[in-house]
Amino acid sequence: MIRHVKTARLTQGDKTDPTVTKTVEDLLVQVAEGGDEAIRELSIRFDGLDRDNYRLTAAEIATCVNGLTKQERHDIDFAQEQIRNFAQAQRDTMLDLEVETLPGVILGHKHVPIQNVGCYVPGGKYPLLASAHMTVLTAKVAGCQRVITCAPPFKGKIADKIVAAQALAGADEIYCLGGVQAIAAMGYGTEMIDPVDMLAGPGNAYVAEAKRLLFGKVGIDLFAGPTETLVIADDTVDGEICATDLLGQAEHGINSPVVLITNSEKLAKDTLAEIERLLAILPTAEIARKAWEDYGEIILCETLEEMVGEGDRVASEHVQVMTVDPDYFLNNMTNYGALFLGARTNVAFGDKVIGTNHTLPTLKAARYTGGLWVGKFLKTCTYQKVMTDTASASIGAYASRLSHMEGFVGHAEQANIRVRRFGKRNVAYGAVVDA
Ligand SMILES: NC(=O)c1ccc[n+]([C@@H]2O[C@H](COP(=O)([O-])OP(=O)(O)OC[C@H]3O[C@@H](n4cnc5c(N)ncnc54)[C@H](O)[C@@H]3O)[C@@H](O)[C@H]2O)c1
Numbered sequence: 001m002i003r004h005v006k007t008a009r010l011t012q013g014d015k016t017d018p019t020v021t022k023t024v025e026d027l028l029v030q031v032a033e034g035g036d037e038a039i040r041e042l043s044i045r046f047d048g049l050d051r052d053n054y055r056l057t058a059a060e061i062a063t064c065v066n067g068l069t070k071q072e073r074h075d076i077d078f079a080q081e082q083i084r085n086f087a088q089a090q091r092d093t094m095l096d097l098e099v100e101t102l103p104g105v106i107l108g109h110k111h112v113p114i115q116n117v118g119c120y121v122p123g124g125k126y127p128l129l130a131s132a133h134m135t136v137l138t139a140k141v142a143g144c145q146r147v148i149t150c151a152p153p154f155k156g157k158i159a160d161k162i163v164a165a166q167a168l169a170g171a172d173e174i175y176c177l178g179g180v181q182a183i184a185a186m187g188y189g190t191e192m193i194d195p196v197d198m199l200a201g202p203g204n205a206y207v208a209e210a211k212r213l214l215f216g217k218v219g220i221d222l223f224a225g226p227t228e229t230l231v232i233a234d235d236t237v238d239g240e241i242c243a244t245d246l247l248g249q250a251e252h253g254i255n256s257p258v259v260l261i262t263n264s265e266k267l268a269k270d271t272l273a274e275i276e277r278l279l280a281i282l283p284t285a286e287i288a289r290k291a292w293e294d295y296g297e298i299i300l301c302e303t304l305e306e307m308v309g310e311g312d313r314v315a316s317e318h319v320q321v322m323t324v325d326p327d328y329f330l331n332n333m334t335n336y337g338a339l340f341l342g343a344r345t346n347v348a349f350g351d352k353v354i355g356t357n358h359t360l361p362t363l364k365a366a367r368y369t370g371g372l373w374v375g376k377f378l379k380t381c382t383y384q385k386v387m388t389d390t391a392s393a394s395i396g397a398y399a400s401r402l403s404h405m406e407g408f409v410g411h412a413e414q415a416n417i418r419v420r421r422f423g424k425r426n427v428a429y430g431a432v433v434d435a
């Protein structure tokens with residue numbers, strides 16, 4: 001039996017808030033019609049930054065990179081190396097294909113890098129420099145030619161550490177622009193920014209919705225909005241570690257759901273008590289408490305099957321598994337952005353450094369997509385060749401008859417002309433009917 005030890009006050013996880021959609025639609029129209037002037041107006045309104053040109057100069061970028069301490073530079077380099085290495089290993093699994101499916105018929109596919117990519121790096125509440133590695137660097141490993149990037153100013157000033165990370169990741173153009181105005185500028189293009197073919201990267205509800213609404217005009221990586229965390233645990237761990245892992249991610253924002261699924265009533269109660277103890281001392285408790293009170297849940301299950309079922313229903317962005325056999329969940333769960341298996345790792349490792357991408361699906365998008373990875377920056381495009389006259393005439397005869405079934409006489413004629421020119425009645429497969 002499944003029962004709630006704590007339920008959420010508000011629901012998040014099925015669809016975007018209609019008021020956010022309306023706000024974003026209006027802002028998109030404003031940028032589409034007003035171009036650079038509108039961008040400047042919105043940047044002043046939302047982020048308090050007034051510039052003639054929001055593209056950072058080489059000198060401004062160099063100041064940010066040179067401003068890092070030795071330790072900061074080392075740590076960013078280390079994180080980027082891990083993310084680059086894993087992305088490259090993933091790229092190496094993506095093989096081009098060429099196969100002879102019938103005598104003389106060659107079919108294949110190639111993974112072609114998307115040429116122009118716009119990467120968003122969030123920075124409203126925290127300067128999330130890690131998102132620069134996750135987006136810019138991954139696009140570069142994919143081989144994308146022009147990779148541009150936007151991040152908002154932090155407290156009215158250029159977010160220097162984000163800019164350093166964007167530059168070290170290999171960004172070709174860096175803009176100090178946030179929110180819908182950044183997404184719209186990259187998606188539509190303005191005098192200041194040439195448009196991109198694809199938008200990538202996480203962000204708040206406005207950013208995620210802007211990408212969603214622009215999809216079609218440009219490609220997007222996935223729907224990656226406010227952070228969500230699910231902890232699945234049994235009595236092999238204690239309340240302190242569960243509470244730490246829940247609140248650690250609740251600090252992202254007041255709309256970040258955190259859920260515990262457990263088969264231990266004692267762990268459920270201990271976690272509740274530990275959350276209260278930690279909220280009294282966590283410096284970011286103001287945000288984390290609101291997220292916990294509004295969106296926090298504790299679900300008590302009896303069996304492992306129930307835990308998997310509830311986990312798949314929640315379809316959380318991050319799923320931290322701390323049970324006696326975490327691989328059970330690796331083998332049986334289907335809806336998650338990323339799994340963090342065992343108590344030795346946790347979501348913060350993935351967020352910052354370990355090498356897997358932290359741009360992950362939210363609002364149940366994990367039902368149909370995984371997170372950002374090098375493959376999202378590649379288009380898998382097919383090609384075909386017919387190597388012999390016999391193959392051309394043989395496929396042509398089928399194509400002709402199948403086109404006629406649909407009433408497509410023009411299509412049939414494309415096939416027939418090849419049967420007439422290349423067919424000498426000695427076909428390799430199927431029966432040729434006179435055209
Ligand atoms: N899903 C993922 O992979 C993932 C990864 C990391 C972070 N995140 C999420 O990214 C988000 C970062 O959010 P953030 O706000 O700190 O930074 P952000 O950069 O995403 O958003 C800041 C911008 O939001 C815009 N904005 C703020 N209030 C607005 C309003 N009322 N109307 C219109 N626009 C408004 C402003 O233009 C501002 O520049 C968090 O929710 C975090 O959980 C998600």
Ligand SMILES: [Zn+2]
Binds near residue numbers: 227248249252347348
């Ligand atoms: Zn996080």
